[in-house]
Amino acid sequence: MLDSHESGVSRGTLFAIGGAEAKLRRRTVLRAFLEAAGGVGARIAVVPSASSLGPEVVEVYQAVFTALGAASVVAARPESRVDARDPELAATLDDVTGVFMTGGNQLKLSSFIIGTPFADAIEAAYRRGAAVGGTSAGASIVAEHMIAFGSGGSTPKQRMSQLSVGLGLLRGVVIDQHFEQRNRYGRLLSLVAQSPSLLGIGVDEDTAAVVRDGNQLEVVGRGAVTIVDGSHLVSNAYTAKRTAPLLVSGATVHVLPAGSRFDLSRRLLVQHVEALPDAEVAEVRAAESDLRLLAKDIASEGVSPTHYARRLRRGRRG
Amino acid sequence: MLDSHESGVSRGTLFAIGGAEAKLRRRTVLRAFLEAAGGVGARIAVVPSASSLGPEVVEVYQAVFTALGAASVVAARPESRVDARDPELAATLDDVTGVFMTGGNQLKLSSFIIGTPFADAIEAAYRRGAAVGGTSAGASIVAEHMIAFGSGGSTPKQRMSQLSVGLGLLRGVVIDQHFEQRNRYGRLLSLVAQSPSLLGIGVDEDTAAVVRDGNQLEVVGRGAVTIVDGSHLVSNAYTAKRTAPLLVSGATVHVLPAGSRFDLSRRLLVQHVEALPDAEVAEVRAAESDLRLLAKDIASEGVSPTHYARRLRRGRRG
Numbered sequence: 001m002l003d004s005h006e007s008g009v010s011r012g013t014l015f016a017i018g019g020a021e022a023k024l025r026r027r028t029v030l031r032a033f034l035e036a037a038g039g040v041g042a043r044i045a046v047v048p049s050a051s052s053l054g055p056e057v058v059e060v061y062q063a064v065f066t067a068l069g070a071a072s073v074v075a076a077r078p079e080s081r082v083d084a085r086d087p088e089l090a091a092t093l094d095d096v097t098g099v100f101m102t103g104g105n106q107l108k109l110s111s112f113i114i115g116t117p118f119a120d121a122i123e124a125a126y127r128r129g130a131a132v133g134g135t136s137a138g139a140s141i142v143a144e145h146m147i148a149f150g151s152g153g154s155t156p157k158q159r160m161s162q163l164s165v166g167l168g169l170l171r172g173v174v175i176d177q178h179f180e181q182r183n184r185y186g187r188l189l190s191l192v193a194q195s196p197s198l199l200g201i202g203v204d205e206d207t208a209a210v211v212r213d214g215n216q217l218e219v220v221g222r223g224a225v226t227i228v229d230g231s232h233l234v235s236n237a238y239t240a241k242r243t244a245p246l247l248v249s250g251a252t253v254h255v256l257p258a259g260s261r262f263d264l265s266r267r268l269l270v271q272h273v274e275a276l277p278d279a280e281v282a283e284v285r286a287a288e289s290d291l292r293l294l295a296k297d298i299a300s301e302g303v304s305p306t307h308y309a310r311r312l313r314r315g316r317r318g
Numbered sequence: 319m320l321d322s323h324e325s326g327v328s329r330g331t332l333f334a335i336g337g338a339e340a341k342l343r344r345r346t347v348l349r350a351f352l353e354a355a356g357g358v359g360a361r362i363a364v365v366p367s368a369s370s371l372g373p374e375v376v377e378v379y380q381a382v383f384t385a386l387g388a389a390s391v392v393a394a395r396p397e398s399r400v401d402a403r404d405p406e407l408a409a410t411l412d413d414v415t416g417v418f419m420t421g422g423n424q425l426k427l428s429s430f431i432i433g434t435p436f437a438d439a440i441e442a443a444y445r446r447g448a449a450v451g452g453t454s455a456g457a458s459i460v461a462e463h464m465i466a467f468g469s470g471g472s473t474p475k476q477r478m479s480q481l482s483v484g485l486g487l488l489r490g491v492v493i494d495q496h497f498e499q500r501n502r503y504g505r506l507l508s509l510v511a512q513s514p515s516l517l518g519i520g521v522d523e524d525t526a527a528v529v530r531d532g533n534q535l536e537v538v539g540r541g542a543v544t545i546v547d548g549s550h551l552v553s554n555a556y557t558a559k560r561t562a563p564l565l566v567s568g569a570t571v572h573v574l575p576a577g578s579r580f581d582l583s584r585r586l587l588v589q590h591v592e593a594l595p596d597a598e599v600a601e602v603r604a605a606e607s608d609l610r611l612l613a614k615d616i617a618s619e620g621v622s623p624t625h626y627a628r629r630l631r632r633g634r635r636g
Binding site for chain 2: 153154155156179180183184185186189202204222223224226228234236240244245246247248249250251252253254255256257258260262269272
């Protein structure tokens, strides 16, 4: 297993996509995945073991990634632990620049591959710089502690969700998906209430939490990524009975739309993008253009800014 | 308007019920309302203006409150601002010990009554110690800033909810209802992102936020009350466009099940009830019974606890 806070380890980019990413037209999220996998010329392995669909699930991603410029898109589909121990199947991942795990049942995927040479090959791909992750089930499995399944609802309740073992490419977090669309605040809060050291990450559909250096999270796509920090949390999760609503007091919540950056170790927002009103954008651009002219004038005339400002006040405009 | 933090003002108990409170069997929430209105002998006015139903909505509450011991249950139903200015209708509230506003459309209720003698009569009832509040629409209207309407979803988005003017019996908060059942995290977060001074309160169905002294919130019922504190929040709500997901970083969230108490001014959990395992409950009861025997023995024999403890060690047991 990787220690995400270990320094100096070469690693790639993790993708946790919240499911239902656009596959026609905009394709912001899948394009970002392909770019992280090296852009044009990328070699992608699609791992569809979580899915209950047949080869068509691979064909969809083959079509999209090929259209976006991938050099090759191959399927690598262990359907049992025996398959996942097959060195030949694991070797499919040896020279890929991206590993994309599809949606479906993450417990099916994880119970087939975790602890096998196939999982080792995924980790090795990540260590040598590949883009690794996937959508829905393929997002949750990236973390060390994986949400296996659970029920929807805003209010956290005892026993509403189950943890199991994930790939461990990202430590100290638990990743849920379809977050907004399936109303999963409750189950994420309940997991953090039971394990306050974990950072809960909920990813909306057609949205990705992209993690670089095992730590720097950036949001891409149409929705938001919700982060629940339980560092200062008070809960009764250790005594609450059956399916009772849980006390969760003092959780810190961050809802991050596209462009936001979040430091997972420091648990802090490090950047957010502000949309400026159109009128203000025009004004800022005009001001920038004025500044460029000003700088040019100063450079060409060798005068000091003070001198130039004085001249401006006298009515001459550069 | 009342200042909820004004001291020395006699006031009653506010009830914000999240809708769909049990009306048969358990009736925990409505029983708590009746008790706050004085218990057996209570005189309740039901205000059904928010509802699109006819007299049957009143009949239901008449049946329940009467069954629980109310002395009288009358309807007071302004259906326009003209009605709400009628001194006779307002006088219906002169001697009640409880004002219960039903569910429906809170904007209908608020636009009929706010700023009229009828609203003044509700406030007067509260000031003289009555239980005042209601369910769903009747919960939201209690606050100074009232959520008028909005759309569901976990992720806060620009323009997903509207504020209007409420009764003002509770200041500095905004109250949403059907919180868990209608997935209203997003709209509560969006309101707090736009007005970080407000404490967002989301009440689940069959659950009540009961506020005493305009400040001490206690949770009653089957679900939970969720509180969003935006004191330390960073948001882009002032620039986000159209219906974009909002950045909301650093909101503090409290999910409070029945028995929890929360101080609205200090924004802190002040009490929570822990469910002990059955075995431990039995042990604690046995220990309590031992302690009672011990105390009795000490009282009857006039010996010091130290003496008694010494005697116990020698083998005699009281």
